[in-house]
Structure formats: C-alpha cells, structure tokens
Amino acid sequence: MPRPPHSTVRNRLLRAMAPEDFARLQPHLDPLSLQLREVVIAPDAPVEELFFLESGMVSISTAHDERRVEVGLVGSEGLVGAVPVALDCLTTPQVYFVQLSGEGWSIGRGALCAALDESPALRRLLLRYVHTLIVQITQTAYAHASLSLESRLARWLLMCHDRTEGDELVLTHEFLSMMLGVQRAGVTLAIQNLEGAGRIRAKRRRIEVLDRAKLLALTNGSYGTPEGEYARLIEGA
Template sequence: MHRPENSLLRQLPPEARQQLLDHCEPFELVLSAELSTRGKPLSHAHFPIEGFLSLVIDVDSHPPLEVGMVGAEAMLGSELILGLAATPWRAVVQGAGSSWRIGAQELRAQIDAIPALEALLQACLLTRLHQQTLAAACQRYHLIAPRLARWLLMSQDRSRSESFHVTQEFIALMLGVRRVGVTEAASHFQDSGLIAYHRGELTVLNRKALEAAACSCYVAETEIYNRLMKVKK
C-alpha cells in the first residue's frame, strides 16, 4: 500500500530530505486545532502528510474568512524564509491527520544549510501568493455554486478521500456567504447526483460533473501550482 507523504518533501533530493526530516517530529493534526495565531510569531512549520489546514483571516467584527488551504501538496510556514516573525492569518485544522513539524528557528537553520530547501520554499511561497490573488478575484466575481464546487474539489484533493466531514455552516464561513446560499447550492448538487450529504459527512459521487460545475479558478489554481512548483504531468 502506498504510504502517504508530503509532496514538497518528496521533491527534495534524498539526502537533503533525510537531513531535514532528522530535525522534524511527527505531529497529530487534531480537527479544529489552531496551529498559528494572527499577529503572533509562528513557532513551528508544518509539512502535512494527511489532513489539511485552512488559512483564516479575521477582519473587525466580521465572521472569519478562508484565504487559503494547505494540504500534503504544500506546507505551513514558507514565509519563514523571509524572516517574518508573525503571520497575517490563523491556521486551523480542517481535516484531521498528521504532519512533520519543525521549529521555526530550526527551519531557518536548515534553509541556510540546504540550498535545495531554500529554492523549494521560495517556490512554495510564490505559489501561495499567486493562489491567494486568484482567490480574492474569485470571491469578488464568481457565484456561490461554482465557488462551492471549487471548494469541495479542493477539500477532496487534500483529504485524499471521496468523503470528508464538513458542515454547511463551516462552508458558509469559509466562503464568506450566508448559509442559505450554501444550502441551496449544495441541495442542487445533491439532487443532481454530484454529492451526497448526511449529518456532516460529504461524499463526492460524480467528480467530473463537479469539476464541470466549478468556476475556472479550480483549473487555474492547479495550473499555477504545477507551473511554479515544476510538477511533471
């Protein structure tokens, strides 16, 4: 059986990867746990193996809004390459799983010691910048249903499963819309046989149809990742 691993770490040369892992520790990603706090120093970087995180921003008294998602394709903490001591968002575990965790200071030391790691983190940070810019435009111009389809596809990609646990209230918060809008769109997808939803458990039944229903940002984001991370197709 194929053992799950982090895609970023897999891109490192074997010796460099082992050198970095020697300074990491396994860490359990507990659902709803916060791994970083907005405006405070990031104590650790994480390379998810299974499970995924939502990068959430709080503005004034408004509900939190998701501005990014991190799974086994990326990492939490690539901004440490810039020497930043604080993060602009909260990192919340959206899908339970596990990660490799490394202290912020130790990661900086390894960046200096491993040239391939520095180049990889630069690409990861640039990728996230492009993706978040795209997400801002998506939120402004695309309708709820296509955005919901995109979000479900992104969540399924990172959960590595046809099913994952999520509530409509949570989706509404992440998309920055009213719950009634999510309910209507999700009901349409369910009636059309694209998804099944029962007591917080969502299953993707027809992925191709869900991809067709998603806004263009899903494909665009994937292309950004493949191009900047130099992923071979």
C-alpha cells in the first residue's frame, strides 16, 4: 500500500518534521483504524508499535483494579507511545485506549528508533513533543487537585474540541466520569450547569461546544500552557 506524501498527512507532528526526517519514517508508516475502547498499549506490556493519529483520540490513563482515570490525551497533534519509546523504556504502567475512533499511521518501535539514531533533529523534535505531553499531564494533576468539577470538565471539553473537527463531541457520561475521576451523577450535574450557562448543548452521547470563551473562563489557567508549549516548540521550531 502506498505511503502518505508529506504534503497530505494531517498529523501535526509528522507535518512539523523536516522533509528528510519524514522520508526516514515514510516507508515504515502503515495505515490503521482505531476502534472505540480499543487498548492500543496495555500496561506493563512491551511497546512495540506507535501511532501517529490523523483523527480520533487516545486516552492515557492510570489503571488500578477496574478503575481508570485519564491523565493525558493524544490526538492528531501527537504520537501515541512517544514517552516510553523516547525515554528508552520497554514498557509503561499506563494504559492507552481509544476514546474516539479514528484513523492514523502505525510505525514499529525499531524503525522509529533507527530514524532517531540517524537524525538528532528528529530526536529533538520528539523530545520536545514529550515535554509538551508531560506539561499536559502536570496541568491535569493541578486541575484534579485544585479545581471544581465544572472547571475540570470545561478544560477537558476544550482539549477534546481541539482534537476534533466541528463543534460536536462524541463523549458519553461514562467516558467523562473516567476522564474526571468522578461518579456519573457528578458529571451529569456539571453538564447541566454548563448547558444552563450557555457554554455547551448536551445531546444523547454528544456535547456541542457553543462558546469556547465561556469554557476558557472557567479553567483558571489549567488550559493553554501545554497548547502554548506545543505551538512554540513544535510548530514554531
């Protein structure tokens, strides 16, 4: 199957690569479809494949017993599996699973590592991306520790909105409760409050973003720092 030309890829990290670095990866990129709830990296299992998303979203979550709490989110801006591979770890205790189905490109760990060994510029770009993801995770920790449920929900909705086309998000109350680490009843109340304030419109299994500025006003600085770092270090490089 033909590999994607650099000019047509939608993954922002691939697009940010120098042409010669993209050419190193291009022969090893295989198309894939991501299915809702699919586990793409299991905890404590060898990370053998990584995924450049073109659409959809993958959650990075802690997993204790049957409970999951989301700590990070990867969409078309990033690479699923970047942290353990860039830091030369064979496994990760976290679970990566599909929150929103989509498409992308897979690449084997060996092929990516060989390209990183050949190109210091490519390694620097990947480590910069890892930095932005770590910043995102630290902001999540701040939000969980310091903000109200409505503020945390507003932040996640903005992050999901960044990674989808259009204003309608396919997000169930079950997923939102996992993302926020709370019971579904709390999510339902927070959604009702955001809807009553004209920030969103709730539908069955969908949420429509009506006013980003009103959502942003609730986030108390927890949204924007990782996004700014990405723009500065990846797209501004």
